[in-house]
Amino acid sequence: MGRKKIVAGNWKMNMTPSEAVTLIDTLKPLVKNDDVDVVFCVPAIDIIPAIEAAKGSNIQIGAENMYFEEKGAYTGEISPNMLTDAGVKYVIIGHSERREYFAETDETVNKKVLKAFEHGLTPIICCGETLTQREQGITIDWIRQQIKIAFLNVTADQAKTAVIAYEPIWAIGTGKVATTEQAQEVCSAIRACIGEIYDEATAEAIRIQYGGSVSAKSAPELFAQADIDGGLVGGASLKPDFGAIVNYNK
Numbered sequence: 001m002g003r004k005k006i007v008a009g010n011w012k013m014n015m016t017p018s019e020a021v022t023l024i025d026t027l028k029p030l031v032k033n034d035d036v037d038v039v040f041c042v043p044a045i046d047i048i049p050a051i052e053a054a055k056g057s058n059i060q061i062g063a064e065n066m067y068f069e070e071k072g073a074y075t076g077e078i079s080p081n082m083l084t085d086a087g088v089k090y091v092i093i094g095h096s097e098r099r100e101y102f103a104e105t106d107e108t109v110n111k112k113v114l115k116a117f118e119h120g121l122t123p124i125i126c127c128g129e130t131l132t133q134r135e136q137g138i139t140i141d142w143i144r145q146q147i148k149i150a151f152l153n154v155t156a157d158q159a160k161t162a163v164i165a166y167e168p169i170w171a172i173g174t175g176k177v178a179t180t181e182q183a184q185e186v187c188s189a190i191r192a193c194i195g196e197i198y199d200e201a202t203a204e205a206i207r208i209q210y211g212g213s214v215s216a217k218s219a220p221e222l223f224a225q226a227d228i229d230g231g232l233v234g235g236a237s238l239k240p241d242f243g244a245i246v247n248y249n250k
């Protein structure tokens with residue numbers, strides 16, 4: 001059986017709680033597609049109203065981040081229990097913006113991934129190279145390192161259910177989409193790396209998204225690639241365009 005596509009929106013630091021409800025009400029009828037898992041990853045304060053607004057639809061609500069401890073004196077952080085108790089199923093881990101502005105490292109990403117699995121949350125694990133790394137020809141080495149550390153001590157059964165988002169940093173929010181060949185090349189290398197860490201069955205089961213300026217125009221070709229199982233969408237997830245991205249195959 002083939003892998004089901006997964007298209008996730010990453011709202012980043014956009015939408016107040018009331019704006020979140022309005023956006024979900026607008027997008028609800030536009031994002032129906034039985035062939036695709038649809039996830040809206042929203043700011044922490046929007047999670048509860050978003051879950052309420054998404055009731056009765058195919059939209060699942062995810063978080064954009066979480067901490068790797070259970071509870072305690074970590075002012076400003078959100079615990080895995082808080083997410084699951086609210087009804088969250090997915091959590092983005094290690095987005096390049098978290099790595100760049102909030103000092104996240106491959107090691108903290110790994111701790112968060114392990115904690116997410118412990119709580120039954122599906123992590124959307126982000127990786128991606130800078131423009132300099134691409135120009136220096138070290139993209140694949142860099143991504144393999146990110147993946148190997150992110151998956152330390154993760155079991156094959158857990159890895160099978162994970163989602164990896166390949167997001168070249170130079171393509172995020174820039175309007176510069178990686179070519180389908182570039183995106184497919186890296187996603188295929190990620191799958192091969194998972195195969196090396198685990199086995200063929202795990203490599204075949206894990207879902208790998210592309211992210212970086214995905215639009216209604218670029219989605220159909222990107223998502224048709226053998227190793228691209230959907231997308232992690234930033235800017236376009238805040239617009240009706242997101243409906244067209246989810247329905248890339250219609």
Ligand SMILES: O=C[C@H](O)COP(=O)(O)O
Binds near residue numbers: 173174214233
């Ligand atoms: O998580 C989403 C990515 O950072 C892509 O953002 P973008 O679609 O606005 O380029």
